[in-house]
Amino acid sequence: MSVPVTEPKLTAADSLASTWEGFWFPPADSRPLALVRMVAGVLGLLAGGTYGFDLVVWFGPDGLLPIETVASWRAPAAMSLFDACETTLALRLAFAGVMLLFGLLAIGLLTPVVAVLAAVGWASLLHRGPMLAGPADDCLAILLWCVAIGAAGEHYSVDAWLHRWLGWSVARPRVRTRLACGLLQVHASVIAVAAVLAQLKGDTWWSGTAIWWISTREPGRLLDLSGLLLRSEYLCNLLTLGVVASEIIFAVGLWFTPTQRFIAQAALVVWPLIGLLVVEPLWGLTMASFTIPLTGLAPAPDSPGHEGA
């Protein structure tokens, strides 16, 4: 027997609490996070791979960055498992271990443990040489922690295949998956806002010449646009202001239901292009992967569509 209920009047605090609960605590399907996991594993291999060639040159026993120097340089609270690697063999083994973790993360084997170890291993590698770390490394660290929080191994993984084979059925919407996706969304916005604020402190971003300055910096460049930019100042302005505008639209647009999915899907294309333009290709790819849960690319089969927060 149903009892008629009069809807109580919501105060601002009630409304805030309801919005908070609705954002962080509804159980979420873990397919989107599984996609993030795979991308994070591949990005880890790519970003980590850039250490591989110079690992011993930098961190080896007679390397350019001895442990004592780095320990004095970095923040007092920083610590690295790589500090214990005093021989070349130990260093190589530790590095191979981190790379192996990224490989396992990409394929989704022993995901709950591997995700945490990969995040710890990556933070350790960055702390071993903090002066070598860039935007992509920072963002990858956040991505890895978010993957570690959620149930990222329940789909598209060896774990999922093993569970099916053994007859275990563990895949289900989970609150911690929603927490991970929510944190990805928050960080995507915060990083974009912080980047825009930092950029707009410089004249070059206002005058529309920043992309010219970046394109003249040869090391690390994958695409030489300097000839093209030389021919057209308008193009140079357009690209520079386009980067700033994209970051602003991205940071804001992720929070409005009508624009959220479109912005997230566009970000999959736009962020890698920004990364290429600003000579930080891995940063562009990492930023794009933050939006995967909002794109609706991997909806649960029993849901009409993946509704973002």
Add this chain to the structure above:
Amino acid sequence: MPSEPDRLSDTHWGEMPRAVATVLLVVYLVGLTLTVLGNSGSGTAVLVGVVKGRLFEPWMTPPWLDLGFDYFLTYGQRTDAAHRLEARAHGEADWQPYPQNSLTGPRAARWQRLLRAVVMGEGEPGREGMLPAALGAGLFTHCSCKDVDIRILVEPRPERQSPLAQPEPEIIYEARVRQFADGDVQLIKTEGRREVAPVVTPTGAGQSGDGQ
């Protein structure tokens, strides 16, 4: 929405877990805000620095979460330009680039960050000389001696209006690094030539000197 009771308990958190998670989230989000405010290249308010340093840094730094995301990418200044490292055994005439192969992609970007950190570190109290000494000592094997000169050059930033008028790279850091028999490493920074005020003669005719 799960239909079975056991699934319900698995997928929906009760009051207490939600309260705990809320507290943790709020603390983290406050920390995130403070790290953005506190790691800005423009400087930090003392209050933010103290609160962040005492309450958040100890647990946010080890997992690499104490980040400011200060990704300005370029301000068109010399510090953003391409850097390169050169070394030689002390007394030799020819400088050798290091690393010897020209690098590309993200690997080259890491070397650039390292060299920028060396230069920037010279202006940070407590960090002067740390990286140059380490770099020099690390290059002993490369130069086959325990007394080396290192220098960092910066490529000129070509103006868009006059991109072909590119002057020579500028030396922004140079030092001699040597190791004594007891293993101690000594760093002798080479100070660059500086402009000084012209010498004014009694007759009033100005002459310029290089001050060395």
